[in-house]
Amino acid sequence: MSAIRITQSVGLSGVNNPADVKAIQTALNKLLKLLPSINALVVDGRLGSRPENSKTVAAIKQFQSKVVGMVRPDGKIDPNGRTHKNINDKLIIKSHQLRFKLPLASSNVQELTESDFLSVAKALNCKVAAIKAVAEVESSGDAFLPNGKPKILYEAHIFSRFTNHQYDSSHPSVSSRSWNRSLYVGGALEYKRLEKAMELDATEALKSTSWGRFQIMGFNFRAAGFASVEAFVKTMFTSQRKQLDAFVNFVKSKGLEEYLRTLNWAAFAQGYNGSQYAQNNYDIKLKKAFDKYDKK
Structure with a gap:
């Protein structure tokens, strides 16, 4: 849905032309993820005999509070006013997100060369074995699946x-309030879960996925050197070398290169995998992999 047009004011003390009210109700339904306590509105063009008790007005006020940043939401939308412009801004962004399609496969699935590892180790001032250890532990050494993704x-x-947990009940296989190991299906089937989530919210689904040989989470796209998660994902499909470059950007952005240089695997694992790293023995696995490659 692209930007909407209203001819007269909608909401409390508004003119509330039915066509305008319907346009606002439809728009707010498209932006429900921004309104955590609001359920889908009935698109009927009405606010009822007591607009102050209307669910549509409640949604307008929450949008004004959460998105527009109004300290005292007035529950009214004027044509081309502040709230109207913010709604259109969000609709345009969402429309762009919905147009994003995953690439079919990479045209370059070649393995990283020793020269690739050497150049990155030089950039991070660490041993080649440290880079290889991360690559092995994060993805078992595989950047691409057999299908080229x-x-x-x-x-x-x-x-x-x-x-905002709005899909937990309706789509439990792709939206869960707590971490649940049993939801993983592995391999190419993970794309089925991703695509199902993308039908609900493409951008947030991409952010909720780890990508490539170094399994960088999509929500870290800026740290990896990209302006959007969509640009990050497209690059993950291109080559292992591009994935390696994103890894270098991420490590530098997070200030983790010192831990690779000093082989402080616990500190690196905490910064790279999060505070729960010990539950999966990431630091132990990294040290074991490093010792294997350092002896070669």
């Missing part, structure tokens, strides 16, 4: 958080 892992608990 980058290896991924979709995280339902992150998608749930990013979408």
Whole structure:
């Protein structure tokens, strides 16, 4: 849905032309993820005999509070006014997100060369074995699946958080309030889960997925050097070298290169995998992989 046009004011003390009210109700339904306590509105063009008790007015006020930043939401939308412009801004962004389609496959699934590892180790001032250790532990050394798509892992608990838990009941396989290991299906089937979540909210689904050989989470797209998660994902489909470059950007952005240089695996794992890293023995796995490559 692109930008909407209203001819007269909608909401409290508004003119409330039915066509205008319908336009606002439809628009707010498209933006429900921004309104955590609002359920889908009935698109009937009416506010009822007591507009102050209307669900549509409640949604307008919450949008004004949560998105527009109004300290005292007035529940009224004027044509081309502040609230109207913010609604259209969000609709345009959402329309752009919905147009995003995953690439079919990579045209370059070649393995990283020793030269690639050497250049990155020089950039991060660490041993080659340290880079190889991360690559092995994060994705078992595989950047791409047999079908040419980058290896991924979709995280339902992150998608749930990013979408204000609104899909937990209706889509439990892709939106879960808490982490649930049983939801993982592995391999190419993870794309089925991702695509199902993308039908609900494409951008938040991409952010909720880890990508490629270094399994960088989509929500870290800026740290990896990209302006949008969509641009990050497209790059993950291109080549292992591009995935490696994103890894370098991410490590530098997070200030983790020192831990690779000093082989402080616990500190690196905490910064790279989060505070729960010990539950999966990431630091132990990294040290074991490093020792293997350092002896070669």
